[in-house]
Amino acid sequence: MTERAKPLPPQEDGDQPIVFIVDDDASMRRALTNLFESVGLKVEAFGSAPQLLQAKPPEVPSCLVLDIRLPGASGLDLQTDLAKANIHTPIIFITGHGDIPMTVRAMKSGAIDFLTKPVRDQDILDAVQAAIERDRERRDLNRTVSTVKSRFDTLSSRERDVLSLVTSGLMNKQVAAKLGLAEITVKIYRGQIMRKMGAKSLADLVRMSEALGIRPSKSDVQT
Amino acid sequence: MTERAKPLPPQEDGDQPIVFIVDDDASMRRALTNLFESVGLKVEAFGSAPQLLQAKPPEVPSCLVLDIRLPGASGLDLQTDLAKANIHTPIIFITGHGDIPMTVRAMKSGAIDFLTKPVRDQDILDAVQAAIERDRERRDLNRTVSTVKSRFDTLSSRERDVLSLVTSGLMNKQVAAKLGLAEITVKIYRGQIMRKMGAKSLADLVRMSEALGIRPSKSDVQT
DNA sequence: GGAGGAGCTATACCTAGGTTTGTATCGCCC
DNA sequence: GGGCGATACAAACCTAGGTATAGCTCCTCC
Secondary structure, eight states, X not given: OOOOSOSSOOSTTTTOOEEEEEOSOHHHHHHHHHHHHHTTOEEEEESSHHHHHHHOOOSSSEEEEEESSOXXXXXXXXXXXXXXXXXXXXXEEEESSOOHHHHHHHHHTTOSEEEESSOOHHHHHHHHHHHHHHHHHHHXXXXXXXXXXXXXXXXXHHHHHHHHHHHTTOOHHHHHHHHTOOHHHHHHHHHHHHHHHTOSSXXXXXXXXXXXXXXXXXXXXXX | OOSOSOSSOOSTTTTOOEEEEEOSOHHHHHHHHHHHHHTTOXXXXXXXXXXXXXXXXXXXXXXXXXXXXXXXXXXXXXXXXXXXXTOOOOEEXXXXXXXXXXXXXXXXXXXSEEEEXXXXXXXXXHHHHHHHHHHHHHHHHHHHHHHHHHHHTTSOHHHHHHHHHHHTTOOHHHHHHHHTOOHHHHHHHHHHHHHHHTOSSHHHXXXXXXXXXXXXXXXXXXX
16 A cells, blocks of 8 residues: 555556455455455555545446445445445445344445355455446446537537437428428538537437437327 | 126226235234225235235236245245246335345345334335335336337348348448348338338337347447 | 627538339248 | 238339538627
């Protein structure tokens, strides 16, 4: 934890996952760190929640191994705080004396697993593996969606109007009628939309609008 | 089955939800039944898992209130069996002496809640409400998707080929080239697809193919 | 006060999408 | 052996989608 030659090693370690550990018991931290490193995982360990909150935003697939009983705020509180801060790193809880309501709350809030001490090595390794895998998928999805979002942000408000009507399946002339425009105007906006969104086809555009949560007001799929 | 003016009792109880209870303790069954009926919910109670499995497939939003400790198979086993039988009614567990691993297993397998005895009335009512709401949404989604699926089943194999290429954004002539067909043939199939699928627009068709899990081999969203 | 973007439209022109009618082959089921 | 559905294509015809060029107003920002 002391020496760090590389504050941000450019990308050399591509998407080498990291396991974050938060546990106030130093010997536990050491044991877990050794365990994870023994299977080739990168590890960062913290003694308390605030330390983690400071050091964070990881940019690679990662997960959090959390003792429920922490000094100050509990692990559950930390989970809540992270969710509020829009940080969705998967969490694995470890507990010495947890109870069922705690477990339920943690799991409902999206925890990957909730292990009781003494923890079997294989159990926690499996949980970590699953958590990292889930985080990888979440990140992939997220990256795609935020690309689309940032393109959407470059659209003018009229272009957005047209986008939503076009992707709901209306013809240019119908869009024009709804917006009180000439058909040619819609065509031109439509072309601009395709360019700005980087869509190669209408099918693309429809999928993007789905990802953005732009739902047509009128139905699909009737009789 | 001889003469019936109405084979399916039209909709009189439309989507009046049902709570299923499985508990071997008769007094518990009675208490829960009373509780749920007191807030206007329909209830069906069973003393054992097999009884439930026989009587099942509900056609309205519903949920299951399950004692973990059942004679014979446990509540968790029942959960597994239901999942295998493709029955996804949300489950709320109640337990007198559960432990954390049990809780984790139940929640990981999709349980809505896991309550410990003595159960507070409000807690179980809240859980039931949430479960029924979730089931309602699941059923809505399901109905839509299975309509689309059954339409998809009426497509000929060639029509499916064309569908997947068209919804991935290719132009008719490109589809024709890929399949070794004339463009006019693709156009004709395309028209048949629209009719058979009940799609009013390409946008519709794209959304349907998404629902069916037909993914284009090549990417969207590049630079 | 002028540049630039949003918003809007027109003319002209070309390509893509889609239907209708008609034709033909092949394999299958009764 | 005749009907049926799937597969395949053609000619003719019409509509929808899309671009380029040009011109207009209104507003904002420097």
